[in-house]
Amino acid sequence: MVECPEPAAVNSDPSEEPALGVPATSTSTSPSGVGSPVPSVNVAQLGKRAAQVGGLAVAAYVMTAVAAGHGVAAADTGMSGDAGNAGSVASSAQRDTTAARDGDATSSSAKDRADAARSERRKSDADSANSREADASASQDANEAEAATDGEFDDASTINTDDGPAEESETDVDPSDQGSSTDPGTDSADMSTGVVDDDPTDTATSAAVGPTDDGSAQESETDVDPSDQGLSTDPGIDSADMSTGVVDDDPTDTVTVPDTETIELQPASAAYVSTVGTASSAAVGPSPASLPHAPLQTAADWTLLGWMRRTFFNRPPTVEYDISLNAQDMSNGVIIGNIGAVDPDGDQLSYKLIAGSPYGTVVIDQLTGDFTFTPTLSFARAGGTTAFTVRVSDNRFHLLSYLFSPDRGSPIARIAVPVVSVADPASSPALEAFEVEKVIEFELPDGVKVTGADLSPDGEQIILEVEVADGSTQIAVTNLDGGDYQCLSCGLVPNATKIKALYDNQRIWFASTNGQQSADDPLGGAGAITYMVLECGTSLHSCGQPTVKKVTFPSDRGLRRLLPTQNREAKPDPYGExxxxxxxxxxxxxRMSIAKLVPTDGGYELVEQRVFSPQWYEDTNYAVDFANATRFYEGASWNAGGRYLKYQTTSDGLNYDIYLLDTATGERRQLTTDLDYNESGAMSPDGMSMYFSSARGLDRMDVFTALVRPSLLDVVAFPQIGRVSLWNNRRSMNEPWLMNLEAGQQVGGYSGQPIIIDPDWTIRGWSWFPDSTRALINEQQRPDTVTAGAPDTPWRISIISFPSRTATTPLPPVHQDPEAIATWSVPVKDYKPMIGRTETRVLKGTHSGTATLRYSGIFALGTYSVTYKDYSDDGKTFINGTEKVKIKNPMGNSVWSADLTSTGERTGYLTGKINIGKSNEFSGEVSSEINGVTYSGIPTQTDSPVIGQPQLAISSSGDRVQVTATVAEDGQPRPVRGVAVTVGSVTTTTDEQGYAQIALSPGDTITAVAGGFQTASQQVPSL
Incomplete structure (x- = not known):
């Protein structure tokens, strides 16, 4: 039996593991404070005992031994299962004492045997087929050394025979120079049994430390440069093998082992020190004569215990990210850095991106942990700090971490990436002039009026939503001039809206509702919806016998149909797949889903449902990542031939923004970043521009969003606050904007431009023509006064063009790849929603502080709150206080309240309480202020502002004129291309940088005219 010392007497802290080399004398302390020798531990007996006890008993036994500090780590055999090489301290000492017996000649013999053993070990590492031969050689050496040991210590002389106090010496080893094993096949435990010196010029002299004549002990401490240690880099060597001796690979070295008498066997926690490649080397080991001989260990014994250690006591990786090691390319802002992950056992690491950055893309090298962050053009120009989150794993099981650590042995790190603003050789993307080609005059039957329009995929037909004489909404088709009217769905469905024609020009996807959409509905602002497909036998413009087929959703089948569920904003890809x-x-x-559309006998069915937002990692500790589960998501639509999905979600507290998902790569890009509400979107067929609608400049949501915070309550708060801010006191909910996708939007700025044709009308829909130079637009007249809902005013359909653009070829349409989809979505059965739980989570700020999240209830009925304590994601702004939402009944009676303060770089507050009732009614007060600027919103406004056309500005030098304009609230003049510049009878047009070359004379009048802008005039000054 192996007797284990009291666990409290041993320091098992990994940071105090023995250094490589030889144990020094150590004692354990009894409760009375009296030191007593630590009992000897034979690892072979421990392994044999482990094999006998059985699975659970083995685990408990090994756990106890590890906690007590015994040499369990030395039991691992590495890749070859070499019991002889794994060895014990005793076997190493036996070989050394054989050398001491015969003096120098014997030293040469010992050297020969060591060389032979090393040669066999190298062969084993290089070729696993020779491992058994290496085991036999090493075992034979151990047996010879043991046989030669008996009685040989009598000839050895003792060091330190001088009387006097002990002299203490330490050997400091820098592991960075040890040449430690970097091969992934090496278990770090194998590295503790030997040191290999590959330097052929070194001469090592071993000195053993023993008791003096008067009983006093002398300890040697020698400072060692670890760069000379030459530790093995062979992956087949487990670090436990390095703890039992020093091996010198130099064939020219002479090894002298001084005389010794008695050596005490030390526990695994004793300090190990070795000196290799210096003039002298200290070595201390147990005397084989003083210890009972254990039975020869078999490879099976070692393999079992090694498996136990690898399986249950493998140490998890750690992450120490050093931001100072990042390097930035100042030409484009690209950052290269390293995650800083290290595995103490040398296991190969893998990296998984849990949450990316909204301001760029991240690529991680799985072999090195290096990352490349490529910022968007606008973020590179503006500069700032962003972050991404990564999970690191060694793909091993960690028993202790699994039981006691929240990350279960796979640490999660938030990697902050500061980007220094790069020089911008060119100005911001130019604004562009546009013009109305024509307002379409439709030839309609009596009692029919147009309420919406879309283009057919080939751009040759207009697909209309029309209100017919019986008051229902139906699908019709005309040519581009408004003639050849044909109603396709009349008599087939009660209502038809949300129309979208498929690429085959034979099918139209649409929604059929049983009532008017209403914001009172607790499930998101619409009544019951059924989706259908209208099919024509030939083409849409000559559809003789159309048929309508219903689409069955997953929530319509099985037990799920009994649950109150609504399917909103459903849209097919261009091919209808x-x-x-x-x-x-x-x-x-x-939750936003994607599924296959398959035909059935009587219609269509959606199968293989997957969820692509929310995308979140449940075990994250960071609030900004956990917020991926608690944002409000909706409005996905296909763009650019199916290559991209556009959708909307809250990005910060109640701040609603547009994102773009690349369906081939899974990359998600945040397109808008301002404080207000942004939605809808239509990407140009060439992928260069994006139309979207926005409340920027209208200050409908700013009072709620100015204090930037994580979206931890948005999934329940936004539907309530949105009903207040977006449906009340408006002449239009949003205004139309156009964005250059290559440049993107600067953080908090407005890089797009408003598309205002007539201040009395607002654009409500947009369809690009295939060449990306023109668009079919839906305009609705603004009401004379503000309204509490959607205005019932006339519509008009127009075609606008951008004269300064050159016609382009559309991106080719794509068939969706199921394997690609699987990289950015999860099967619905694996999706775990956050809402509907009763849970409290304490989440961390990326920099510091906490956000305590308390959820109680379900989406339509419950109480939700978050309390911030010194919370900071950037280390510059800190948030304190509480925000809360209480939903009292499923029909929308709710209360929102906040008492938040912000200090540091952005100092201010958000405070208030709003009671929200049916029909979008509200009462209460709210106010916010950041850095002295007071923000407003619908609850604080008496009238709704309107965005006007930007004003042109003229400057001239010589015969060169530049025309610029300032976008609402942007404040930075930007060039305008396509402006007609007239001087006298001469007219020219501005280029990409807003310049026009034209002859000027003192006193001439320069006039600049551009569609969508207010005209400007300026006189050339006299000399």
């Missing part, structure tokens, strides 16, 4: 939609559950709120 996949459909995306927002599935809103009474219990868990919205």
């Amino acid at each position: 996949y459909v995306t939609w927002t599935e809103v559950s009474f219990f868990t709120g919205p």
Whole structure:
């Protein structure tokens, strides 16, 4: 039996593991404070005992031994299962004492045997087929050394025979120079049994430390440069093998082992020190004669215990990210850095991106941990700090971490990436002039009026939503001039809206509702919706016998049909092979899904449902990442031939922004970053521009969003606050904007431009022509006064063009790849919603502080709050206080309240309480202020502002004129291309940088005219 010392007497702290080399004398301390020798531990007996006890008993036994500090780590055999090489301290000492017996000649013999053993070990590492031969050689050496040991210590002389106090010496070893094993096949435990010196010029002299004549002990401490240690880099060597001796590979070295008498066997926690490649080397080991001989260990014994250590006591990786090691390319802002992950056992690491950055893309090298962050053009120009989150794993099981660590042995790190603003050789993207080609005059039957329009995929037909004489909404088709009217759905469905023609020009996807959309509905603002496909036998413009087929959703089947669920914003890809939609559950709120659209006998069915937002990692500790589960998501639509999915979600507290998902790569890009509400979107067929609608400049949401914070309550708060801010006191909810996708939007700025044709009308829909130079637009007249809902005013359909653009070829349409989809979505059965739980989570700020999240209830009924304590994501701004939402009944009676303060770089507050009732009614007060600027919103406004056309400005030098304009609230003049510049009878047009070359004379009048802008005139000054 192996007797284990009291666990409290041993320091098992990994930071105090023995250094490489030889144990020094150590004693354990009894409760009375009296030191007593630590009992000897034979690892072979421990391994044999482990094999006998059985699975659970083995685990408990090994756990106890490890905690007590015994040499369990030395039991691992590495890749070859070499018991002889794994060895014990005793076997190393036996070989050394054989050398001492015969003096120099014997030293040469010992050297020969050591060389032979090393040669066999190298062969074993290089070729696993020779491992058994290496084991036999090493075992034979051990047996010879043991046989030669008996009685040989009598001839050895003792060091330190002088009387006097002990002299203490330490050997400091810098592991960075040890040549430690970097091969992934090496278990770090194997590295503790030997040191290999590959330097052929070194001469090592070993000195043993023993008791003096008067009983006093002398300890040697020698400072060692670890760069000379030459530790093995062979992956087949487990670090436990390095703890039992020093091996010198130099064939020219002479090894002298001084005389010794008695050596005490030390526990695994004793300090190990070795000196290799210096003039002298200290070595201390147990005397074989003083210890009972254990039975020869078999490879099976070692393999079992090694497996136990690897399986249950493998140490998890750690992450120490050093931001100072990042390097930035100042030409484009690209950052190269390293995650800083290290595995103490030398296991190969893998990296998984849990959350990317909204301001760029991240690529991680799985072999090195190096990352490359490529910022968007606008973020590179503006500069700032962003972050991404990564999970690091060694793909091993960690028993202790699994039981006691939240990350279960796979640490999660938030990697902050500061980007220094790069020089911008060119100015901001130019604004562009546009013009109305024509307002379409439709030839309609009596009692029919147009309420919306879309283009056919080939750009040759207009697909209309029309209100017919019986008051229902139907699908019709005309040519581009408004003639050849044909109603396609009349008599087939009660209502038809949300129309979208497929690429085959034979099918139209649409929604059929049983009532007017209403913001009172607790599931997101619409009544019951059924989706259908209208099919024509030939083409849409000559559809003789159309048929309508219903689409069955997953929530329509099985037990799920009994649950209150609404399927909103459903849209097919161009080929009609996949459909995306927002599935809103009474219990868990919205989630965006994708599924295959397959035909059935009587219609269509959606199968293989997957969820692509929320995308979140449940075990994260960071609030900004956890917020991926608690944002409000909706509105996915296909763009650029199916290559991209556009969707909307809250990015910061109640701040609603547009994102773009690349369906081939899974990259997600945040397109808008301002404080207000942004939605909709239509990407140009060439992928260069994006139309979207926005409340920027209208200050509808700013009072709620100015204090930037994580979106931890948005999934329940936004539907309530949105009903207040977006449906009340408006002449239009949003204004139309156009963005250059290559440049993107600067953080908090407005890089797009408003598309205002007539201040009395607002654009509500947009369809690009295939060449990306023109668009079909839906305009609705503004009401004379503000309204509490959607205005019932006339519509008009127009075609606008951008004269300064050159016609381009559309991006080719793509068929969706199921394997690619699987990289950015999860099967619905694996999706775990956050809403609907009763849970409290304490989350960390990326920099510091906490956010305590308390959820109680379901999506349509419950209480939710978050309390911030010195919370900071950037180390510059800190948030304190509480925000809370209480939903009292499923029909929308709710209360929002906040008492938040912000200090540091952005100092201010958000405070207030709003009671929200049916029909979008509200009462209460709210106010916010950041850095002295007071923000407003619908609850604080008496009238709604309107965005006007930007004003042109003229400057001239010589015969060169530049025309610029300032976008609302941007404040920075930007060039305008396509402006007609007239001087006298001469007219020219501005280029990409807003310049026009034209002859000027003192006193001439320069006039600049551009569609979408207010005209400007300026006189050339006299000399």
